Amino acid sequence: MKRFRLWPQSLVGQIILLVALALFVAQAINFALLYRERVRLELTAQTAPAVYRVVDALDNRPDRPGPDRMRARFVQGAPPLEGQPRPDIEKRATAMFEDIGLTILTVRVVQQDAVMPMRRWERMRIRADGARPHDHRVAALTLAAEYETGKWVVAQARTGNRAPRYGGWLIGQTLILYVIVLLPLLWVGRRLARPLKQLTGSAQQFARTGAADAVDERGPGDVRDLTMAFNAMRARIIAMLDEKDRMLGAIGHDLRTPLASLRVRAESVEDDAERARMSETIDEMNRMLEDILSLARAGRSTEAAQKVDLASLADAVVEDFIELGSPVDMTDSDRAVAFVRPQQIRRAVRNLIENAVVYGDRAHVSVVHGDGTIRIIVADDGPGIAQDRMAEMLEPFTRLEGSRNRETGGAGLGLALVRAIMAEHQGELRLTNRPEGGLEASLVLPV
Numbered sequence: 001m002k003r004f005r006l007w008p009q010s011l012v013g014q015i016i017l018l019v020a021l022a023l024f025v026a027q028a029i030n031f032a033l034l035y036r037e038r039v040r041l042e043l044t045a046q047t048a049p050a051v052y053r054v055v056d057a058l059d060n061r062p063d064r065p066g067p068d069r070m071r072a073r074f075v076q077g078a079p080p081l082e083g084q085p086r087p088d089i090e091k092r093a094t095a096m097f098e099d100i101g102l103t104i105l106t107v108r109v110v111q112q113d114a115v116m117p118m119r120r121w122e123r124m125r126i127r128a129d130g131a132r133p134h135d136h137r138v139a140a141l142t143l144a145a146e147y148e149t150g151k152w153v154v155a156q157a158r159t160g161n162r163a164p165r166y167g168g169w170l171i172g173q174t175l176i177l178y179v180i181v182l183l184p185l186l187w188v189g190r191r192l193a194r195p196l197k198q199l200t201g202s203a204q205q206f207a208r209t210g211a212a213d214a215v216d217e218r219g220p221g222d223v224r225d226l227t228m229a230f231n232a233m234r235a236r237i238i239a240m241l242d243e244k245d246r247m248l249g250a251i252g253h254d255l256r257t258p259l260a261s262l263r264v265r266a267e268s269v270e271d272d273a274e275r276a277r278m279s280e281t282i283d284e285m286n287r288m289l290e291d292i293l294s295l296a297r298a299g300r301s302t303e304a305a306q307k308v309d310l311a312s313l314a315d316a317v318v319e320d321f322i323e324l325g326s327p328v329d330m331t332d333s334d335r336a337v338a339f340v341r342p343q344q345i346r347r348a349v350r351n352l353i354e355n356a357v358v359y360g361d362r363a364h365v366s367v368v369h370g371d372g373t374i375r376i377i378v379a380d381d382g383p384g385i386a387q388d389r390m391a392e393m394l395e396p397f398t399r400l401e402g403s404r405n406r407e408t409g410g411a412g413l414g415l416a417l418v419r420a421i422m423a424e425h426q427g428e429l430r431l432t433n434r435p436e437g438g439l440e441a442s443l444v445l446p447v
Contacts, residue, residue: 012189019185020178027174034170047092049157050109050143055102057153072155079144079154083112086141093143106146111159113139195219195227206234255289310336310345310445311367314376317349318365326357333367336374338445340425345443348421349376351414352441356380360438369447376443384433393431394419418443 007014057072086109097104139159146152199215206212212234217227259282266278311333321328349365356363360380368375385393394415418441419429427445434440 012193043092046159050155053155081110083110104145108144308342327362331366336369344421348418352378374445379440380438384439
């Protein structure tokens with residue numbers, strides 16, 4: 001089961017996510033600073049009317065009224081205050097008195113609901129609408145300030161009856177900022193990612209097949225330079241591989257000619273035993289030459305891939321060995337179809353069976369289909385391979401039997417060639433020792 005990942009894997013996704021996170025953090029900081037400032041302003045707006053009334057009362061006579069204003073009153077001793085204490089407004093009022101230069105010994109503030117008369121503009125609006133003016137309940141602050149020991153002045157003021165609504169505005173601002181920043185970034189990212197994606201696909205195709213189409217040289221300057229360098233490298237590698245194929249073809253042709261001449265001359269040898277040994281040597285040289293050329297051309301096969309029933313293909317190879325008298329058997333297998341190059345798979349199966357017969361006395365072939373793969377298994381009854389030599393046996397010119405006796409095996413190219421064929425099919429060659437003894441070689445192919 002594929003694990004869900006929050007962090008995107010693409011370059012564009014990572015850039016956009018990082019920018020979005022940076023914008024979110026910046027907006028969060030901005031929100032915190034704005035909230036702090038708005039709280040301070042709201043606190044000042046709530047505190048200022050009562051503070052100004054206290055200052056006005058202290059600067060004028062106690063009985064001096066103001067039009068449509070609540071009067072500040074002077075009392076002896078700490079006045080009884082009912083309501084919810086507001087220590088935040090007390091601190092703000094103390095700071096405002098200090099800023100004004102007025103010495104206040106103690107400040108006490110409470111908040112409560114009160115019936116307050118309507119302001120003049122409110123009465124005018126109500127009368128214009130044809131309604132009757134009336135008093136209404138509002139939240140009121142009562143501020144008591146001790147300006148001298150035992151002498152207090154008490155004032156009241158209304159507080160705002162609506163909470164400030166700037167959360168929605170901030171969210172809207174954030175969304176607009178995201179649109180302004182992320183949409184151009186998305187466009188630039190896609191413009192950057194498109195040639196990179198094509199470049200990646202071309203490189204993967206080249207790794208699989210040894211050939212790939214040139215990449216369009218577009219996008220930002222750095223990407224274009226990278227694409228131009230890749231196209232130049234691709235052209236040079238393809239030219240080198242083509243030259244290698246031509247050289248191998250020429251070597252194969254030039255070597256087969258003298259080998260054919262040697263075969264003709266060997267037929268003229270009168271000694272039957274010597275003639276047979278010479279013919280075996282020439283056949284071995286031909287097989288070695290064919291293996292070397294096949295291994296050198298691995299990954300650049302000209303054979304077209306097609307849908308093949310691997311069970312039938314393996315059965316046909318087994319029948320060929322049985323007709324030659326080799327000890328090979330095959331387990332009945334269900335139909336297993338895969339998209340492969342049949343001649344290459346046939347050669348890989350043949351190499352595994354030959355190794356099983358030579359080193360393991362007998363070959364047991366089976367085809368297993370499951371878990372998104374098809375496995376062609378060739379098992380033998382031999383001694384197996386030491387675990388520390390498993391990887392070594394897949395290298396070219398490596399033999400399990402180190403005497404280099406031609407009667408005990410070939411040149412050590414069989415498994416290396418099989419591994420190269422599996423790599424070209426995005427498959428795998430697996431070697432494991434059987435619990436009951438012997439080696440099990442598996443060709444694992446994707447469906």
